[in-house]
Amino acid sequence: MQDGRSRSAGLIGLIMAAWICTPAPAAVPDGYAARLEALALLQTLNVELLSHDSATAVLQGWCDAHGPGGLKMVAQRVRVRDKPLPEAARAALGEAAAQGVRYRRVLLACGDKVLSEADNWYLPARLTPEMNRQLEETDTPFGVAVKALDFHRRNLSSTLLYKPLTPGWEAAPAPKTAPPAIPPSVLEHSAVLSTPAGAPFSYVVETYTAQTLTMALPKTVPLGLWR
Secondary structure (H helix, E strand, C coil): CHHHHHHHHHHHHHHHHHHHHCCCCCCCCCCCHHHHHHHHHHHHHHHHHHCCCCHHHHHHHHHHHHCCCCCCEEEEEECCCCCCCCHHHHHHHHHHHHHCCEEEEEEEEECCEEEEEEEEEECHHHCCHHHHHHHHHCCCCHHHHCHHHCCEEEEEEEEECCCCCCCCHHHCCCCCCCCCCCCCEEEEEEEEEECCCCCEEEEEEEEEEHHHHHCCCCCCCCHHHHC
């Protein structure tokens, strides 16, 4: 009986020793995991932007989901020399562009993180005096200032500027190197905003920064992995 107990105790001891010596799972996903997480986040943001009329509202939801909580999106107006009206904007705004176009550039931030940079060419004649005042004198986000128009957004282009997966990745061996570094800009959209009657009043180019992605990456993935 004593020998049986001794053998059992010895076996348990070996099992415990093996368990203690087993290395913990790596905190950083290996292979394609980190790249897929980054791509899934980018595409989630992309789809949300493409399926909603207000980019400001989408970014507020992103800020709520991935920020510290309780933060409101804030527009930081950048007073720069007017950019010439792009041909794409002239085509989108139609003949009304000849009546006068104003240019506005803003940064949209969630706390101390700038999530997007927006270049906006708009027709003041199709806005109310109060809307024009807000756009000229305050940092109010464009989508907030013109919300009363109940506008519709028609997306013209959507471009991923960061591609964590290379073409043909699904047939290639799992990579042993870190994912490609995240560039300053990860996504770009262009769109035209119109009234419910179909009258266009704004052409916008929105560039989404690396911080939209890094603030949402799983906290188990050190940001240094991406540099």
